[in-house]
Amino acid sequence: QKEVEQNSGPLSVPEGAIASLNCTYSDRGSQSFFWYRQYSGKSPELIMSIYSNGDKEDGRFTAQLNKASQYVSLLIRDSQPSDSATYLCAAKASGGSYIPTFGRGTSLIVHP
Amino acid sequence: SAVISQKPSRDICQRGTSLTIQCQVDSQVTMMFWYRQQPGQSLTLIATANQGSEATYESGFVIDKFPISRPNLTFSTLTVSNMSPEDSSIYLCSVGSPKATSGGTDTQYFGPGTRLTVL
Numbered sequence: 001q002k003e004v005e006q007n008s009g010p011l012s013v014p015e016g017a018i019a020s021l022n023c024t025y026s027d028r029g030s031q032s033f034f035w036y037r038q039y040s041g042k043s044p045e046l047i048m049s050i051y052s053n054g055d056k057e058d059g060r061f062t063a064q065l066n067k068a069s070q071y072v073s074l075l076i077r078d079s080q081p082s083d084s085a086t087y088l089c090a091a092k093a094s095g096g097s098y099i100p101t102f103g104r105g106t107s108l109i110v111h112p
Numbered sequence: 113s114a115v116i117s118q119k120p121s122r123d124i125c126q127r128g129t130s131l132t133i134q135c136q137v138d139s140q141v142t143m144m145f146w147y148r149q150q151p152g153q154s155l156t157l158i159a160t161a162n163q164g165s166e167a168t169y170e171s172g173f174v175i176d177k178f179p180i181s182r183p184n185l186t187f188s189t190l191t192v193s194n195m196s197p198e199d200s201s202i203y204l205c206s207v208g209s210p211k212a213t214s215g216g217t218d219t220q221y222f223g224p225g226t227r228l229t230v231l
Binding site: 032041043045088090100105 | 153154155157160202208219221222224225227
């Protein structure tokens with residue numbers, strides 16, 4: 001069974017710090033990885049995708065992928081209170097299906 | 113990315129009744145999905161809505177309880193039938209976006225959701 005594991009948190013960081021969110025996946029066939037941000041009462045919003053080993057940076061966000069360790073992470077630099085949300089990790093195998101496997105999400109709280 | 117709308121945004125229903133949720137996309141998409149997200153939980157895929165054929169349901173979900181229609185490539189409905197309080201949840205429509213040009217990847221985008229409360 002394909003699984004994506006995340007620590008549910010909450011992860012609490014001070015404003016301006018780096019928030020590090022981690023995710024592991026069980027399916028070695030996974031090729032595409034996604035991070036979604038979900039504010040309370042809202043739907044998930046795609047913020048990063050990564051499919052090659054290494055780092056991918058987009059503004060304050062950096063996604064890191066290590067396929068050998070089956071590990072994905074999301075770093076948020078200069079964390080702001082507006083980053084407080086639940087972050088969902090998702091992994092998807094290659095092929096025509098668009099159905100990823102989602103983790104339970106990590107709640108991030110950025111306090112002033 | 114596709115723009116997805118859902119109706120209604122929220123509803124409060126009596127047990128034993130049914131509610132139909134509509135999902136409209138601003139462009140033609142091959143894959144449409146229906147998810148459920150219960151309070152504090154992650155996303156659970158209910159079914160894949162296939163245009164021109166029956167929906168494909170995930171384990172634990174059946175057509176009699178969650179009938180789905182997909183009349184064209186931009187629209188789908190999910191009905192929650194014979195509701196009970198356990199059906200109280202957020203229901204999300206999602207679409208799959210095909211791979212972009214080289215370097216892109218196929219992704220999923222979500223509608224705003226329908227918050228259902230069953231009394």
